[in-house]
Amino acid sequence: MVDLHREFEGSRFFHEARIDRRSADALLGLAAGITADGHINQQEAEFLENWISANLVHLEDPVINLLYRRLSDMLSDGVLDADEAAELLGILRSFAGLSAARPRASDNAFVPSNALPLDHPVPELVWSGRLFLFTGVMAYGPRKDCEALVVERGGQIAPGVSKKIHYLVVGEIGNEQWLHSTYGTKIKKAVELRENGCSLAIVSEKHWQAALFG
Structure with a gap:
């Protein structure tokens, strides 16, 4: 999905930004599809890691890179255990703007904010002078x-x-x-x-x- 060898750089049919946008949209579709049954297995997690590496890491998007690093950390020992699978399910649902109660995009009246960039654990808020x-x-x-x-x-x-x-x-x-x-x-x-x-x-x-x- 990326013109790695820049063979089409001068073509009026090639538009790198559009292809990047299409790749990002495809990731959302993958996240929604993988989480649709409420479970994530080892094969699905490995496929997603490889797909992001091949299609999106070059974008240097900080939030997509957070997702990629979380996924890579979970698979670093070669095993996606039950706790990691549950955490990944929540991350991908959040990334796609979904939830356990509303697992399909059509169920949502508006797009909820993506939780991936948020601090974990959440910090205590201090008010004075901040x-x-x-x-x-x-x-x-x-x-x-x-x-x-x-x-x-x-x-x-x-x-x-x-x-x-x-x-x-x-x-x-x-x-x-x-x-x-x-x-x-x-x-x-x-x-x-x-x-x-x-x-x-x-x-x-x-x-x-x-x-x-x-």
């Missing part, structure tokens, strides 16, 4: 209302993603970006900063609300 940034659509309400709750507790709102922010809060309601592996520049940049050792945390709106309201 810089927060929001991305995506918040189930709580307008972003300005969410920001006001942070400011009321002594926190601050950052103008954008940087090494200075402490928390990126991902709205519970996703959008079509999540279905095409283009998570938005905020999440991509935050993942890259975190991978390079920055102390910022990426948390879900659900965790943020729990810290606010218990």
Whole structure:
């Protein structure tokens, strides 16, 4: 699916970005198909690892690479045990915007946010003097209302993603970006900063609300 030898680089029929997009869409289809029966076996996990390696690692997409590394770690000893299979099922469902209660895309009225970029384990949220940034659509309400709750507790709102922010809060309601592996520049940049050792945390709106309201 990639023009490795650049034989068609000058062709009007070849468009690398479109092919990359098609590959990312295909991964979502694979994730949905593999998880459809509620189980993942060794053969399916190995197939998915090999497919991502052949088709998507070149994109250097930080979230897809997180998925690939998790999968590779699970298979590093040659065995996908029951706990790893259950964890992988949850990861792939999240990646495809699905859940155990709604395992098919047609069951979902909106695309839930992908949990793969989130911090594990979830961090304790500290408010005073901490810089927060929001991305995506918040189930709580307008972003300005969410920001006001942070400011009321002594926190601050950052103008954008940087090494200075402490928390990126991902709205519970996703959008079509999540279905095409283009998570938005905020999440991509935050993942890259975190991978390079920055102390910022990426948390879900659900965790943020729990810290606010218990």
